[in-house]
Amino acid sequence: MLVKMAKVEIVGIKSLFFEVLETLQDTGLLHLEDITKKKGPRYATLIPMEMDPDLEEERNRLQNLMMRNNALLAELTPPEGGISRSKVKEIYDSYSGKSLEYITSLVEEEEAELKNLINRKLELEMELSRLAKYEPIIKKVYPLASKITASEHYTSVALLVEKKYAGVLDYIKDEVERITNHQCEVHSARVDEDTFAAIVVFNKKYSEQVHNFLAAENVNQVRLPADMADKPYDEALQELERKYKEIPPMLREVQKQIDELSDKWYIQLVALKDFIADRIASLEAIPKFGQSGHVFVITGWMPHDKMDELRQLLDRKFEGKVEVTEQVPTHEELEHAPVALRNNPIVKPFEFIYALIKPPRYGAVDPTFLVAIFFPILFGFMLGDIGYGLVLIGVVYLIKRILRKRGTEKSIIGLFANVLLISSISSMIFGILYFEFFGDLLFRWIWGGYHLVWKWGVTSSGKEWGWPIERVASENKDIFMILLLAVFCIGVLQMSAGLIIGLIDGIREKNRRHTLEKLGYLLFVWGLVLAFFFIWGVKFQVGTAIGAVLAVIGIGLAGYGGGFGGGMEAALTFGNILSYARLYGIALASVILAEVSNELGAKFSGAFIPIGIIVAAALHTLNIALGVLSPSIQSLRLNLVETMTKFYQEAEEVYEPFKKAGGE
Amino acid sequence: MELGLIAIGAALAVGLPALATGWSQSKIGAAMAGALAEKPELAGNAIIMIAIPETMVVLGFVIAFLITGLAE
Numbered sequence: 001m002l003v004k005m006a007k008v009e010i011v012g013i014k015s016l017f018f019e020v021l022e023t024l025q026d027t028g029l030l031h032l033e034d035i036t037k038k039k040g041p042r043y044a045t046l047i048p049m050e051m052d053p054d055l056e057e058e059r060n061r062l063q064n065l066m067m068r069n070n071a072l073l074a075e076l077t078p079p080e081g082g083i084s085r086s087k088v089k090e091i092y093d094s095y096s097g098k099s100l101e102y103i104t105s106l107v108e109e110e111e112a113e114l115k116n117l118i119n120r121k122l123e124l125e126m127e128l129s130r131l132a133k134y135e136p137i138i139k140k141v142y143p144l145a146s147k148i149t150a151s152e153h154y155t156s157v158a159l160l161v162e163k164k165y166a167g168v169l170d171y172i173k174d175e176v177e178r179i180t181n182h183q184c185e186v187h188s189a190r191v192d193e194d195t196f197a198a199i200v201v202f203n204k205k206y207s208e209q210v211h212n213f214l215a216a217e218n219v220n221q222v223r224l225p226a227d228m229a230d231k232p233y234d235e236a237l238q239e240l241e242r243k244y245k246e247i248p249p250m251l252r253e254v255q256k257q258i259d260e261l262s263d264k265w266y267i268q269l270v271a272l273k274d275f276i277a278d279r280i281a282s283l284e285a286i287p288k289f290g291q292s293g294h295v296f297v298i299t300g301w302m303p304h305d306k307m308d309e310l311r312q313l314l315d316r317k318f319e320g321k322v323e324v325t326e327q328v329p330t331h332e333e334l335e336h337a338p339v340a341l342r343n344n345p346i347v348k349p350f351e352f353i354y355a356l357i358k359p360p361r362y363g364a365v366d367p368t369f370l371v372a373i374f375f376p377i378l379f380g381f382m383l384g385d386i387g388y389g390l391v392l393i394g395v396v397y398l399i400k401r402i403l404r405k406r407g408t409e410k411s412i413i414g415l416f417a418n419v420l421l422i423s424s425i426s427s428m429i430f431g432i433l434y435f436e437f438f439g440d441l442l443f444r445w446i447w448g449g450y451h452l453v454w455k456w457g458v459t460s461s462g463k464e465w466g467w468p469i470e471r472v473a474s475e476n477k478d479i480f481m482i483l484l485l486a487v488f489c490i491g492v493l494q495m496s497a498g499l500i501i502g503l504i505d506g507i508r509e510k511n512r513r514h515t516l517e518k519l520g521y522l523l524f525v526w527g528l529v530l531a532f533f534f535i536w537g538v539k540f541q542v543g544t545a546i547g548a549v550l551a552v553i554g555i556g557l558a559g560y561g562g563g564f565g566g567g568m569e570a571a572l573t574f575g576n577i578l579s580y581a582r583l584y585g586i587a588l589a590s591v592i593l594a595e596v597s598n599e600l601g602a603k604f605s606g607a608f609i610p611i612g613i614i615v616a617a618a619l620h621t622l623n624i625a626l627g628v629l630s631p632s633i634q635s636l637r638l639n640l641v642e643t644m645t646k647f648y649q650e651a652e653e654v655y656e657p658f659k660k661a662g663g664e
Numbered sequence: 665m666e667l668g669l670i671a672i673g674a675a676l677a678v679g680l681p682a683l684a685t686g687w688s689q690s691k692i693g694a695a696m697a698g699a700l701a702e703k704p705e706l707a708g709n710a711i712i713m714i715a716i717p718e719t720m721v722v723l724g725f726v727i728a729f730l731i732t733g734l735a736e
Contacts, residue, residue: 641712
């Protein structure tokens with residue numbers, strides 16, 4: 001449900017402003033409003049607050065510290081056991097009331113210890129990556145380099161030539177001999193499947209001509225790093241190889257020292273990051289407030305039931321010098337009020353849908369409970385299997401354990417894990433209804449095939465049906481129609497619930513057109529239900545006619561309330577209900593794949609039975625993975641697209657209280 | 665002969681929507697991949713968008729199953 005919000009105005013004497021601001025950030029209850037954007041006579045006389053130059057300077061310094069602190073944090077390794085929030089809070093609290101100079105000195109102290117190490121690490125990494133580019137060349141050319149006769153009058157170049165152009169080496173040799181008047185030496189060898197390497201040693205005085213010739217012939221010359229370019233080839237390569245081997249142990253040593261410092265500093269840096277972020281947030285909030293000669297004015301929204309708590313706190317702390325009053329919001333202000341949700345623990349996990357859409361508009365009915373009812377039903381209908389349900393419960397347990405270790409249980413994944421847990425239970429309940437355990441394993445073990453245990457009635461073709469319900473309908477084809485009818489009933493109920501919420505919203509807001517539009521949809525849906533019931537169920541022509549008339553009136557009302565689009569939407573509602581047939585389609589695909597897994601596994605006999613078990617297990621795993629993905633997405637889609645589009649209006653603003661959040 | 669026609673009907677009922685689903689998912693998938701590069705927060709919407717054309721093949725499968733029932 002949506003939390004009832006109160007529009008609040010806090011007025012106090014200016015000398016207390018910063019203390020009040022800190023108290024408000026501590027309590028984390030008030031969603032601040034920007035007073036400069038407010039209209040009306042009440043705000044016309046107020047002057048927006050401004051940050052004075054000292055505060056501007058403080059903010060700039062804090063932003064600089066934040067950047068430096070984050071840069072250090074990025075280089076450190078988080079503690080293996082995760083970050084203890086209580087420890088962070090303890091350190092965070094110790095910064096309270098400390099001067100900017102003190103905070104700066106902390107960051108500088110950490111920088112002094114870390115910066116040299118980080119710079120050294122960066123240098124080594126860059127050197128290693130630079131040398132890594134020469135590694136293949138070293139490997140290819142080094143064996144040849146040892147053949148070179150070193151001399152101060154001679155220089156050398158290394159060449160790499162593709163195998164298909166190997167013939168060009170003879171041409172190069174002839175040409176270089178001609179250019180240097182035979183004052184040269186060429187060594188070549190095949191270095192791998194596709195490459196020949198060659199080292200050309202020649203008198204230095206012909207250097208320009210030889211290089212010009214090689215460049216003109218577009219031969220791939222191996223260039224060494226600039227700092228080694230003047231050295232003889234064999235020496236340069238030796239040095240390259242030595243350096244390339246030396247760097248990794250040095251890098252490991254530096255990393256070890258950084259890790260030791262991480263243990264010492266990491267949590268402190270996190271606390272510092274949070275503290276600086278909160279301080280910046282507090283300073284940046286200042287321009288949202290108003291002032292007159294002697295008082296400051298802060299406006300915002302907060303949960304109505306927390307009003308007394310805040311009022312008493314401010315009264316106690318500031319001895320009546322700060323006044324908290326509840327304002328009567330205008331209709332326009334109510335439309336823009338921030339939205340906060342408060343649901344019971346069973347419904348709360350389904351708030352994960354608000355990661356996909358914005359929460360409902362303030363004043364509307366929160367449809368989370370509707371999702372909490374229908375999502376598990378739709379999921380269970382599609383993936384009804386006791387075995388699959390048990391596997392999913394195990395998966396949820398693992399996810400929760402990992403999240404608990406990381407301290408992210410309240411993340412969106414944590415919420416979805418809870419949804420999956422509830423859906424797994426639903427899956428098991430439907431599994432009992434279908435008597436399915438990893439497909440038809442129970443039927444195979446207990447009865448050697450499908451067996452009707454509890455007779456519920458007789459279908460139109462005279463066949464008995466009951467528990468267990470055989471989803472593939474191989475024994476009784478009428479089960480197919482019964483289940484299809486069941487999914488349409490689920491569709492009608494879900495859509496009607498959504499439309500009733502829309503109707504309530506319309507009545508609450510006294511919006512006649514909106515109300516009539518939703519009433520039109522409802523009449524259309526239930527008119528059709530009546531008509532079909534009297535055609536295929538109890539044969540009663542008058543009833544059919546009444547149903548048809550109601551449906552036509554429904555389209556008329558929807559057209560009146562929502563215009564041409566409304567009329568069209570009403571007619572399309574019928575298609576939306578039909579599209580619930582997907583539930584049965586996915587359920588069938590799932591159960592057939594499960595049965596195929598068992599059938600394939602059963603084909604192996606004797607010594608090959610373990611292989612059969614592996615094959616069946618692999619296919620079941622695939623089916624479970626598909627079974628989680630498809631039913632989740634389809635359930636979401638039926639909730640968000642088919643149902644909620646009929647009534648849902650998104651909030652403009654979500655309740656985000658001004659609090660110490662560490663910049664999160 | 666009639667059995668063959670039923671089988672062809674069922675195959676077409678699931679096969680054609682499967683092609684259509686694949687084609688439309690490829691288009692939506694490519695577009696959503698582009699959108700996600702710009703706005704990673706759209707990941708949830710992307711999954712829903714990509715799942716929308718799946719309706720065709722799922723309903724096609726239901727119809728195919730319905731048609732195969734005629735064979736008995």
